[in-house]
Amino acid sequence: MSMISQTVILQAIVYGLLNGSIYALISIGFTMIFGVMGIINFAYGQLTVVAMYVTLFLYNAYKIDPFVSMVFTVPLFFLIGMMLYKSVIQWMLKTPHHIQMMATLGMMISLESLMLFIFTGTPRGIITPYTTKMLPLWGEIKLNFPRLIATIVSVAVILSLFLFLKKTTFGKTIGATADNEEGAMLMGIETHAVFRVAFGIACVLEAIAGSSITAFSVVDPYTGFTLVTKAWMVVVLSGLGSIPGAIVGGLIVGMIEALSSVFISASLGTGVLFLILALVLIFKPSGMFGTAKE
Amino acid sequence: MFHSTPGNHSWGGQNIKVSVGAMMLSVLVLVFLPFFASSYLLTMVITSLHFVYLAQSWNLLFGYAGQLALGHGLFYGIAGYFSTELFLAARVTPYVGGFIGALAAALFAIPLGAILFRSKLKGLYLALVTFAAMEIMKALFNNWKYVGGSVGIYLPFENAPEHFLFMSRLPYYFIALFMVLCMIFLTVMIQRSKLGHRAIAVRENEDAAQASGIHCFDIKLKMFVLSAFFTGLAGTFYAQFMLYIVPEIMFGFSNVVLLPMLGVIVGGRGTVLGPIIGTLAFSILSEVLRRVPFLQGPQVSAATMMLYGIVLTIVSLRYYGGLMGLMEHWRKRHSADRGSL
């Protein structure tokens, strides 16, 4: 009988929290799109992959550090997000959810296939001077340096987003429109403009996640699907439309994943997550923190 | 005979002669061409027929009962593994083992369906839960040493017709073709039956269906189990044809669900020919793209998928009838002067 040492467990928890912060970032974007404009976007996560490839390119061609490349990817993806909204997403606003699912599934398939077409399925990665650098945390527990930076960036971004939504006028407008679209329209708020920006922000979150992940992990076209699955697990657990829920949910999912790898196996861990997803959907569809926007 | 969902059209007298003639021609082609086909072409056709069959099975649940289930790999895998184990461990011939496996899949579908349809899960959430169920099964099988875990199981490459093993591809072709023809027959039977009519009522509007005396739960469960059974049979076929099964493929969304789903939606759900046309179009498109000079192998499938993804988006947003619906639309426009309506 093997004893799993406390160190290994703690290391797993730390690892889980680090990953969880990225999941949280992704899930916030996903849940925001639903919370603000009521759209279930299965193609979410694909732009993260695009961002990854862009970051890859910038590093390979110009030696730009993945975290630094956010300076380019963030505004770029904001614009891409707004364009996507204007061209495709806005037509999905009033359609039933299962239609949205199929339509965005189609978009997901197209984008993933496009990536496959251009880059093939071979995983690619970058090696920066600090990719494998480990920082000691406490005792024998170490932190992978780029993952740590990614987490710090995620936390910073989440905090800024919070401040933006709660303190700035435009942020509050987004919140108001999310809560009551008709009321907002009556007040003269241009809902389309609000949605456009919100969608842009969600895509920015994807860009940040994408650039961050590139710093410590390999990239392939299928990552998008894995990510949106994780986002689903998070939002189902925490309730669609809840941003605080997405944060907590992201961390929980990260930890369950990490701890499963230690105690059972990675693939069973995925199975466990899916089991939780299924059970929550069957017994409590509004999730733990549910806002029941349905 | 081949009704499409909108309305109750039977094809006009003129058209029947044409379609019977076309059918006979295609029967001749189907029976004799394989003897002249290259090994590559034959494999491609067998694979296409396999997906067509899967599309037809999926169509029973989605096209007729309107339930979006994304986890059909569950039944494919359960049946495929069951029949393979029965064969390798107990020398049970896969012809029988396949039915037992499909039965196992159907039996599994009963409690699963009961839970799914008892709960108020609709549309999107049903899709997610069925997908999750498939992933859970995949994880379980990946960690189950007895069935080979993530390494998978190999079947022997030998000529043993009594064990559903052939070294030549021809028998597989005829079996696959036979399966498709059976599904055509079954779909027509269902479409004309009380079950079929009730199923489309459930698909269109559950409240109205209930008010008309239809027990929606019952109908959904029946179609679910039927769909599971026939999908299961395909799992056994796959095992016997590819001679290698592994959870990633048997319980894999991309392998079992994606293409059949696209085929049904693009071709026209709830019709007999829709799933066939939609799925075949994919293969044909692939072959066409393969001829394009600068496209490499894997790029071809990626390109085809990409186009289908776009079509899926357009179809779900604009036009639910798919290719069959489009054809109906044109026919109606051209028969407007017959003054029947």
Place this chain on the structure above:
Amino acid sequence: MLLKIDNVSKKFGGLQALRGVDLCVEEGKIAGLIGPNGSGKTTLFNLITGFHKPDTGSIHFQNEEITQLSAHQICAKGIARTFQIAKPFEDLSVFKTVTIGALLRSKTVRQAEEKGEKLLYDLRLEDKREKLGRSLTVVERKRLELARALASEPRLLLLDEVIAGLNPIEVDEISEILRGLVKLGITILMIEHVMRAIVSLTERVTVLNTGAKIAEGDPKDLLQDPVVIEAYIGRE
């Protein structure tokens, strides 16, 4: 008494939709159910037909308790309904829709189709036979709702605002059809806002307001009743 509703109440979340309602419908008659918007009329229909279950009370049909039965079982027992906002089968033709309605009492699809044909003819819908649910006008949808309900050969027909929105000719047509149904032995309970139709068609009317029964009796008398008038004016 064909239908007997005893002390039925229903609460949705914080809203008391029905409180202690009693109602009886005599066989072979047309009864009316009126009241301002939100008084619980459709909720009562939903309870009778099994779409919801009452919190208290019981419902008896032909002396059999049907309170806890589900919607499809109640249809099988012989109660059919139309919906206030029509629920057509969008992608199916009028003919297919009626056929489906007739399946309940038919052994084969062929038999159901024959019944469907006749029903379309009787309700003057045969020229709309191939029209899809999605392309029907509101008036046509209501007619189809009625056809689908009749296809299940009910003893009791619950009509939810079949008259509203029809022009005078259509109103007369429907009235004629309804009177014809009664001659065939079908009992009708109708929710309606069009008072002229209530007065001309029904012999007995029950009035609901905010979930409770406030009056019952002959429609002509009730429309003069100050309590009833107040209920409507107070609401509008």
